[in-house]
Amino acid sequence: MPDKKFSVVIAGGGSTYTPGIVLTLLDNLDKFPIRSLKFYDNDGERQQKIADACAIMIKERAPEIEFLATTNPAEGFTDVDFVMAQIRVGKYEMREKDEKIPLKHGVVGQETTGPGGIAYGLRSIGGVLELIDYMEKYSPNAWMLNYSNPAAIVAVATNRLRPKSKIINICDMPIGIMDRMAKILKLDSYKELDFDYYGLNHFGWWTAVRDKKGNNLMPQLQAYVREHGYILPDESGTEKSWRETFEMAKNVYALDPETLPNTYLKYYLYPQEVVKHSDPNHTRTDEIRLGREKFVFEECAKITESGTAANSAFKSDEHASYIIDLCRAIAYNTKERMLVITPNKGAVENLDSDTMVEIPCLIGANGPEPLAQGKIPRFQKGLIEEQNSVENLVVDAWTEGSYTKLWQALSLSKIVPDAGLAKIILDELVEANKDYWPELKIGRPEPVLS
Template structure:
C-alpha cells in the first residue's frame, strides 16, 4: 500500500500538534511515510516542531519528520499540502477585531471588515504556497483550510484557475456533529446532508440518516428550542467556552428567520450584528482569549515535551474534528467517492446563482477532485443575501489584484455588517495603516 508524504504549511500554528496527533491516529486509513512542517516564522515553528518530532518518534518511528523554512526542501517529494496559515498571526487578528469596534461595528475573524482585512493578508500567502507546490511537486494536491476560506477560494479561482487546490471549512463539520448528537446519533457520519451557501454563509435544506429517513423535523425541534447547544452543555456550561455557548444558542434566532432550513452559526454576524457589538468587549476580544488560552497552553506544553524528551502524559489533544482532512486526502488518494461539503466554483450547482461564485455545496470526491452535487434553485431570501456577500468577496479579490482602494471601500460598504459608506471608509483607512507590511499598496 502506498504511503504518503505530507507537508503541513503553517507548521508554527497552535492547531498543528492536534493535526499531527489526528494523522497519527488515522495511519490505518491514511498511511504516511513523511511529515514535513513548513513556516516562514522559524522561531515559532521550531517550538512546535521539536515537540511534534518527539511525538512522531514515540508513536510512529518509521515516519520521516522534517521541519524547514526552505520552500524547496518543504515542497519537494510530497503528495499533499495541508495548509492552515495565519498571515500576521494573532497580533493582526486582534487589530481586525478591535479597529471595527471603535466604530460600533463587529470585528470578526472571517466576517465583515475583520474578515476582509484578514483576506487581504491571506491571498498572497496562499498563492505563494500554490506556486511552491506546483514548482517542486506538480502532482500534489493542496487541501486548504486557511481562513477566510471564502476570499481565499475566490482568489485561487481567479488568480490560479488550474491549480489543484481544494478549499474546505470545519464549521459545518462541527455543527453536523452537534446535530447528530442532539438527536441521539453517535456521529455525523450517520447523516447525509443537502446544503448550499458561501463559506460561513449557508443553510442545510435536507438531512437524512443512511437509510433515507428524514431527520429534519427532529433537528429543527431541537434548534427551535436550544439552537445548536447540547442539553448536557446547557447543564454544565462552565466547561464550554462562553463565546461558543453564546454562538450555539444564538442559532435559534437565526433559525426563526427561515424555519424551512437550518442555518450556519456565522449568519449571526450578518443578521444580528448589533447584538454581537453589544456582546463584545473592545478591550478583550476573541484574539485575546486565544492568545491567553490555547496559544499559551500549546506553546508551554510543546516546550515541556522538548525539555523532558518525551510526550508521555501530554495535555495536547488529538484534533478529532479535523479528521475530515484525512477523509478528503483519502478520497483523492483512493478514489473513495466520499461525499463532503466543499467550496467549489458554482457552475450550475446552485441553478439560479452566479456561475463563477465559489459556493459551499456537497461534492463527491475522487481522484480527479470534487464533483459538485446540484442543489437546485434557491429561494429569493438566501439568493439576495448570497449575491450581496459574493459581491463583497469578489471585490476584495479584485482590490488585491488591482491594488484598488476604491474596490476595497466598495467591498466594505457592501458588507451587511457595516452600516454605511462613511464608516466603511473610516475603518478602511485605519486598517490600511496597520496592514502596511501585509497588503499590496492601494491607489
C-alpha cells in the same frame, strides 16, 4: 487499497492546531499511511516549539515516518503528495487589529466577516498563492487542501488567479456544527449523517439531514434548535464567545424555519446584537491567547522537556479527521460525499456559474464533483449574491491595487452601516496593514465627512 505511503507537508507548522492534526494522522495510519511528514512555516522560532514536541510524538508512535521542520520552501515542498495549508498572515497581532478596529466604531469585529474578514482576506491572498506556487514548482502532482481563513475570499482569489491549480478550499465549521447535530441526536459522530447544504463559506444553510438509512432527521433537529440553538446540555468546556454563538443560532433559524443555519450568519443578520455583547478591549484573539495558544505552547514545552508524550493532554480532533478523509478520497478515488468550496457550475440553479459555493461534492482523484442543490429561495439568493459581490470586490482590490474597490466592498457588506463609516474604518485598516497589503491607489474625489 494500494500499498503506497504518502508524503504530507503542513504549511503553517507553527499553528496551534498542528499537534491535533499530527495526532489524528498517527491515529489513522491504517487508513492513510504516511512515509514523510514535514512542517513548513516562515516563522521558524514559533514552528520549532511545536515541531520539537511533535517529533517526540512521531518517534514514540511511528518512528518509521521521516519528519522535518523547515523554513526553506524547496525542502518543505519537494516530494510531497498533499499540502495541508493553515497559514495566518500577520498572526494574532493582526487578527487583534481586525477585531478591535471595527469594534471601536461600533461595527462587528470578527476574523472572517465584515471589515476584519476583508482585512484578513487581503493579507491571506498573497500568502496562499505563494504556497500554491511552491507546490507547483517542487511537487506539481500534489494536491493542496487549504483551510486558511478567510476561506471564502481565498477561494474566490485562487479560482480566479490560479484556476488550474490542484487546490480544494475547505472549512471545519459546518463539520463542527454537524458534530453538534450528532450529539443532539445522540449519535457518535457527524459521519453517521448525510446532508444537503448550500451557501458561501461561513454563509450557508442545511436543507436536509438524514441518517445513513435515509430517515429524515430535520424535524427533530429543528425542534431542538428552535429552543436551544446549537447549545448542548453540557457546555462546561466551551469558551464564552462560542457558547453565545451556538445559542444565537436559534435567532438565525427563526428567519427561515425550513432550513438550519450556519452559526456565522449571526454576524450578518444580527450585527447590532453582536456588537452589544462584544468587548472592544477583549476580543476572541485575547481568549485564544489566554486559552488555546497558552495551552498548546505550555504542553509542547512539557513534552520537549520530559522527552515523552506519554502523558500529553493533546487530543486528535474531528477537524483533522475531516482533512484526512479528504486526502483518502483523493488518493483512493473513493467518491466520498463531502462538503467543500467549489465553482458552482449550475449546482445551485439560480446562482452564477462562477460563484464559489460551499456544497456537498463527490471527492475523487480529479477533485470535487459538485452535487445539484436545486433552486434556492429569494431570501438566501439575495444574501448570497450580496456577500459574493463583497468577496469579489476584495479580490478586485487586491489584483488592481484599488482603494475604491475596497471601499466599495466594505460599503456593500451587510455588517457595515454606511459608506462614510466604511471609509473611516478602511483608512485605519490601511494604516494597520501597510506591511501586508498591496499598495492601494486612492481615487478622487473623496467625500466630505463631518
